[in-house]
Amino acid sequence: MAADDVVWPDELFTDLDRTGPVPLYFQVSSRLEAAIRSGEIPPGARLENEIAIGHRLGLSRPTVRRAIQELVDKGLLVRRRGIGTQVVQGQVTRQVELTSLYEDLQSSHQEPGTKVLAHEMRPAAEDVAQALGVAPGTDVVYLRRQRSTDGVPVALLENYLPPEFSDITTEQLEARGLYQILRARGVTIRIANQKIGARRAHGDEGELLDIDRTGPVLTMERVAFDGSGRAIEFGHHCYRPDMYKFETTLVAK
């Protein structure tokens, strides 16, 4: 037992708020995550056992356990029966949840820009109709946008939405991300199926992405559903491969 011994700076966990709306397990897990990401709790460090932590914080074991499980799911902690709980070694800790639903918008540490190339109603082709769960030929909203960061084009986004979203304006689309607009209307995306692939650019894609006319592009096709399972959005996007990659942290269960 050397550097990877028990570390527990309990000053971090003194004032838990039992009256507010924030769950206790979340307060614990988020503070613990901050302490790990800042290096205050170093890689390889062993945590105290769950019961001891619970006693120290005045929490029951299931509550402590849930807080720890949150970080295990994020890949920050590893639990082994008979051993204990350890901070993962190495600079793992990537913030990205799988490949994100929100990433298109929240990678906005840079200056994201949107240029609307097309915005119209259009009868749904076979594949679009099936994805959205409408009859073929139904008029649906068609969007084509060019997304850029700091003035450099990054992606071409083609989307189809059910007709009830026909009142979305071009101005809204240029100012915000699609999912932000949907959420402001009370529509929350809960589940999405997506396929990631690659192909040659064709048509005007190379020009719009400022790459070779037939150069390689990274593609993503996605169908997104709201909480009730209704299809909200079908999209086919292509990305500049030198500007964008899908990053993922996978945790085995």
Place this chain on the structure above:
Amino acid sequence: MAADDVVWPDELFTDLDRTGPVPLYFQVSSRLEAAIRSGEIPPGARLENEIAIGHRLGLSRPTVRRAIQELVDKGLLVRRRGIGTQVVQGQVTRQVELTSLYEDLQSSHQEPGTKVLAHEMRPAAEDVAQALGVAPGTDVVYLRRQRSTDGVPVALLENYLPPEFSDITTEQLEARGLYQILRARGVTIRIANQKIGARRAHGDEGELLDIDRTGPVLTMERVAFDGSGRAIEFGHHCYRPDMYKFETTLVAK
């Protein structure tokens, strides 16, 4: 309330095994998953509430809740406070899991084949050394394999492993997937970081994948860790874009 009313075929949940090693929540969730995937419980169906299910199965609410949570995490069920739990509408694909390409092909009933193009010890370059957590110049295992399905090349797999795996044989590599070999040695991959991108084929890649010499390829870079956080594998793979795509189901939290 019509077709999406409560459905609960309780014949499925009669003989829970309380003595064996399989957790009760897992028995419940796996049977429920099978019933959903088979269509026996149709999309949109509402489940009974958690307490009623627990009473029916002779289980406590937390146990039932955990079983349901497993399927919520997989994107098969949706829970809404005040409403209930529903089977998701629309098709559901499998979640990206921590498997090797070999296992992916096996589970999709194709015949995977492996040709070992290179298998040697090699001093670790800067990026390899950092990924594996060894000193630059350390001899590590280098693998280059051509993976095919039904005789058609699908991917080129380049991998680096720590020196302790130098006794893996070429015969093993041609007969099984890398992760299967590692697991048979008691090494289990727990966490992996991966980046998915695209680029042109270069060198002999086009020829080995039987595509255009500079055609587009789908790429995946991965660092995988075991339960103790030690880096086990660093890989850089490229895939034939017409033969392979990454499919994902994402669930918002």
Place this chain on the structure above:
DNA sequence: TAGTGGTCTAGACCACAGG
């Protein structure tokens, strides 16, 4: 043998959605 996480119980109160 002692300590750990893995599982499970039988209650409780709350926030939110619906009629």
Place this chain on the structure above:
DNA sequence: CTGTGGTCTAGACCACTAG
């Protein structure tokens, strides 16, 4: 108002790991 899931408690027994 009732019913739902969201959270929390205070115990319990077990399987696995280490020394």
